[in-house]
Amino acid sequence: IVVPEVRKRLRQQRALSTIPGPPCPSFWTGVSTQLHNPYAVEYREQVLTEYGRVVKLPAFVGDIHLAISDSLALSTLYNKYRDAFDLPKWHSETSNTVFGPGLTAARGQQHSKQRKHLSPVFSVRYLRDMVTMFNQVAQDLVDTLHGQVSQEGTEVEMSEYLSRFSLEAVGRTALGYSFGPLDVHGTDYSLALKEFGPTLVKLHLWRPILPWLKWLFPLDVLRAAASVFPWKVVRHMQAISDNVYQTSREVLRKKGEAIKLGDAAVRQEIGEGKDLISILLRQNILGLEGERLSEDDILGQMSLLLLAATDTTSASITRVVQLLAENPKVQETLRREILDATTHVGRTLFDLDYDAFAKLPYLEAVVRESLRMYPVFYMANRVSDEDALLPLSEPITGTDGKQIQELFIPAGTTIWLNMLGSNRDPAIWGPDAHEWKPERWLAPLPASVADARTPSVFANMSTFAAGPRSCIGYNYALAEMRIAVAHLVLAFKFTPSDKEIVWKLGGIVSPSVRGSDSMKPEFPVVMARA
Numbered sequence: 001i002v003v004p005e006v007r008k009r010l011r012q013q014r015a016l017s018t019i020p021g022p023p024c025p026s027f028w029t030g031v032s033t034q035l036h037n038p039y040a041v042e043y044r045e046q047v048l049t050e051y052g053r054v055v056k057l058p059a060f061v062g063d064i065h066l067a068i069s070d071s072l073a074l075s076t077l078y079n080k081y082r083d084a085f086d087l088p089k090w091h092s093e094t095s096n097t098v099f100g101p102g103l104t105a106a107r108g109q110q111h112s113k114q115r116k117h118l119s120p121v122f123s124v125r126y127l128r129d130m131v132t133m134f135n136q137v138a139q140d141l142v143d144t145l146h147g148q149v150s151q152e153g154t155e156v157e158m159s160e161y162l163s164r165f166s167l168e169a170v171g172r173t174a175l176g177y178s179f180g181p182l183d184v185h186g187t188d189y190s191l192a193l194k195e196f197g198p199t200l201v202k203l204h205l206w207r208p209i210l211p212w213l214k215w216l217f218p219l220d221v222l223r224a225a226a227s228v229f230p231w232k233v234v235r236h237m238q239a240i241s242d243n244v245y246q247t248s249r250e251v252l253r254k255k256g257e258a259i260k261l262g263d264a265a266v267r268q269e270i271g272e273g274k275d276l277i278s279i280l281l282r283q284n285i286l287g288l289e290g291e292r293l294s295e296d297d298i299l300g301q302m303s304l305l306l307l308a309a310t311d312t313t314s315a316s317i318t319r320v321v322q323l324l325a326e327n328p329k330v331q332e333t334l335r336r337e338i339l340d341a342t343t344h345v346g347r348t349l350f351d352l353d354y355d356a357f358a359k360l361p362y363l364e365a366v367v368r369e370s371l372r373m374y375p376v377f378y379m380a381n382r383v384s385d386e387d388a389l390l391p392l393s394e395p396i397t398g399t400d401g402k403q404i405q406e407l408f409i410p411a412g413t414t415i416w417l418n419m420l421g422s423n424r425d426p427a428i429w430g431p432d433a434h435e436w437k438p439e440r441w442l443a444p445l446p447a448s449v450a451d452a453r454t455p456s457v458f459a460n461m462s463t464f465a466a467g468p469r470s471c472i473g474y475n476y477a478l479a480e481m482r483i484a485v486a487h488l489v490l491a492f493k494f495t496p497s498d499k500e501i502v503w504k505l506g507g508i509v510s511p512s513v514r515g516s517d518s519m520k521p522e523f524p525v526v527m528a529r530a
């Protein structure tokens with residue numbers, strides 16, 4: 001069934017062959033090995049920013065992928081072809097097999113239904129109630145680090161602490177669950193979650209066969225086979241999946257009981273009933289029969305939220321700390337702004353609410369500029385099950401010199417949403433688009449930023465994607481980042497360590513020390529008490 005379809009697609013893709021892109025080193029693998037390996041960050045930065053708004057990326061055996069940052073093409077993809085373009089099936093299948101039916105596993109109508117249920121839970125209205133919890137976890141982080149840091153300066157491996165911070169923050173605010181103190185190794189559950197990203201990377205090349213396996217065998221058989229599979233990585237993934245599932249079930253059971261017992265019991269819980277899952281459960285109880293999420297759906301969301309919320313925010317906070325360490329003047333200006341809003345007026349960070357954090361102009365500028373220059377996802381893939389015609393906001397010149405006004409995308413062609421290209425486009429952000437300059441956010445942005453009409457959920461940037469699968473937790477991520485950075489900068493001075501930090505590609509872009517072959521994040525930095 002498939003072979004004629006693939007043949008048809010490859011034939012139709014010839015119309016895309018003159019689109020500019022990097023040289024193709026091999027007919028068999030295209031640029032796939034260059035683009036998908038832990039050390040591909042530099043290569044990705046080059047290909048996603050240097051070839052224009054549509055980039056041809058040769059893939060396996062003549063297949064063509066396109067990385068697109070053209071705003072009209074993307075808004076057509078998100079709107080007119082809303083139902084056609086989605087995550088590749090193997091992507092959703094992996095999510096479903098490992099963690100159950102969360103948002104990234106759901107497709108079509110089921111995805112829309114889940115988004116409808118979840119979107120209100122992520123509204124700013126509920127986030128306001130979480131600021132105290134974020135403040136508490138950030139203070140725990142500062143207290144934990146204080147014990148390790150001398151007045152003169154000590155090198156600290158920060159990534160471990162920032163991962164634990166993000167996990168604890170999401171544990172308390174999303175699940176109403178604590179993973180325990182930040183200075184200890186963590187529970188089996190937290191360790192299982194942290195192992196997920198690095199383990200998934202090792203399985204990456206095998207993920208596309210999952211839909212076939214699921215078509216051939218029932219899920220129970222596959223899971224049983226995985227637990228005795230002769231490859232340790234598969235057995236490890238199975239164990240992670242079991243661990244996360246069992247713990248999520250236990251947390252959910254306790255929450256359900258507390259809700260049944262009434263308000264007093266809920267207030268005894270860690271999130272005092274203000275965490276995302278408690279809000280979701282209450283909303284579900286009040287919902288109409290037939291529109292409620294099943295227990296499995298909720299369990300799937302819990303695991304997915306933990307995954308989607310921890311590494312992304314801890315890597316983004318790490319990036320801010322690294323940039324502050326490298327830019328002492330920016331760090332000093334930021335510290336002065338936070339002191340002026342707290343210590344200098346007899347207040348502490350616990351006196352600031354959601355809006356007060358968002359309205360510290362320099363803090364906001366630092367956070368926005370770091371997210372613009374260094375999105376944790378450089379690109380995200382979509383595949384359409386029907387042919388599509390995507391018009392371009394400006395024609396591009398093909399390698400044969402001819403102008404291309406629109407793109408015919410044959411069904412089955414992989415499209416990469418090019419977030420990095422859009423965020424660093426000089427025609428949008430100005431000639432200094434490739435520089436990290438928080439000051440750009442303190443003055444009105446160039447008219448070209450609004451004129452570009454970039455599909456975006458936040459600040460005209462593509463970091464949180466756009467369209468039906470945009471990041472549902474972006475306001476949550478921003479609140480957590482602002483609060484964490486404010487606490488850290490108030491308590492510590494950061495300078496770079498003598499170990500060079502390079503960013504590696506796992507599920508997301510994450511920090512590492514040059515020369516290290518570990519896939520776990522590493523971020524040594526010198527810290528002194530401020």
Ligand code: HEM
Pocket residue numbers: 103104115174304305308309310312313316375376377380381463464465468469470471472473474476477
């Ligand atoms: C700086 C931090 C974050 C960044 C840069 C980020 C970015 C993104 C991006 C680009 C996507 C789309 C991925 C794709 O289409 O393939 C996404 C999806 C998602 N994000 Fe985030 N994210 C962040 C933090 C969070 C947080 C804190 C949460 C939850 C509390 C969250 C929950 C989700 C979920 C559930 C999805 C899947 C949405 C769907 O499939 O409908 N993210 N995120």
